[in-house]
Amino acid sequence: MSVKPATSNRPLSPFMIGPYYRPQLTSMLSITHRLTGLALAFGTIFLAAWVTAAATGPDAFGTFSAIAGSIVGKILLFAYTWALTYHLCNGIRHLVWDTGRGFELKAAYTSGYTVVGASIVLTVLTWVAAFAL
Amino acid sequence: MSLRSPLSQARGLGSAKEGVGHWWMQRMTAIALIPLSLWFVFSVARFPLLDYATMIAWIKSPLVAVALVLYFAAMFYHAALGVQVVIEDYVGNEGVKLVSIVLSKFALFAFGAAAVFAVLKIALGA
Numbered sequence: 001m002s003v004k005p006a007t008s009n010r011p012l013s014p015f016m017i018g019p020y021y022r023p024q025l026t027s028m029l030s031i032t033h034r035l036t037g038l039a040l041a042f043g044t045i046f047l048a049a050w051v052t053a054a055a056t057g058p059d060a061f062g063t064f065s066a067i068a069g070s071i072v073g074k075i076l077l078f079a080y081t082w083a084l085t086y087h088l089c090n091g092i093r094h095l096v097w098d099t100g101r102g103f104e105l106k107a108a109y110t111s112g113y114t115v116v117g118a119s120i121v122l123t124v125l126t127w128v129a130a131f132a133l
Numbered sequence: 134m135s136l137r138s139p140l141s142q143a144r145g146l147g148s149a150k151e152g153v154g155h156w157w158m159q160r161m162t163a164i165a166l167i168p169l170s171l172w173f174v175f176s177v178a179r180f181p182l183l184d185y186a187t188m189i190a191w192i193k194s195p196l197v198a199v200a201l202v203l204y205f206a207a208m209f210y211h212a213a214l215g216v217q218v219v220i221e222d223y224v225g226n227e228g229v230k231l232v233s234i235v236l237s238k239f240a241l242f243a244f245g246a247a248a249v250f251a252v253l254k255i256a257l258g259a
Contacts, residue, residue: 012225013222013223014223034219037212037215037216037219038215038216038219040212041212041215041216041241044208044209044212044241044244044245044248045244047205047208047248048205048244048245048247048248048251051192051201051248051251051252051255052247052248052251054185054188054189054192054251054255055250055251055252055254055255058185061185061188062185064183065183065184065185068183069183081174084170084174085174088166088167088170088171091163091166091167092167094163095160095163095164098160122174126174126175126178127178129175129178129179130177130178
């Protein structure tokens with residue numbers, strides 16, 4: 001008689017979030033760090049295309065600029081800016097944790113809200129600077 | 134004088150001390166990327182870098198070219214390390230996991246090489 005082990009029905013990470021595991025700020029920021037990291041990894045292709053187009057010549061660069069400067073391109077660039085500033089700020093939070101500091105519940109929440117706020121401020125500042133300068 | 138055999142002593146010393154290599158390089162590249170990415174975002178916001186002439190003039194500055202090469206090297210290395218961890222955590226099948234990691238490394242290092250080469254070509258070009 002073969003009985004399927006009970007372990008096979010257990011939810012696998014990250015699919016336990018929601019039905020089995022109540023989301024909190026800390027866990028959501030953690031998964032967001034991963035998601036922004038993955039998005040930025042795909043974004044590196046965009047950066048490589050940018051400099052490669054410039055090295056190829058004015059025509060190739062014109063094509064790239066037209067795509068990047070379009071509405072869809074601008075929205076993606078805005079999202080990319082936030083992903084970068086978020087991953088940067090939360091990465092600094094991780095580096096502080098690596099020194100063994102900031103693990104108290106209150107400190108983890110304070111740094112979490114700070115990271116969210118700082119990433120939004122940096123993103124807005126970047127785009128204000130891009131249009132103003 | 135120890136009576137332990139050379140093999141026993143070597144085992145007692147643990148691994149080849151490269152066990153934290155992945156973790157350490159992820160932190161080293163992360164620290165390097167803090168000033169580099171702040172500089173990069175500031176530069177892209179400051180200069181109209183979707184304009185060909187501005188872009189070429191910007192990269193032709195030696196300091197900019199060196200900083201861009203460092204930025205791309207640290208960024209693609211950091212990305213390759215990070216993507217590897219995500220694949221290891223979420224891909225269960227050993228074969229798929231191995232192929233995914235190899236492909237992600239090849240892709241990221243290829244794009245990284247292309248980015249660095251493009252910067253050098255512009256910077257060193259006439």
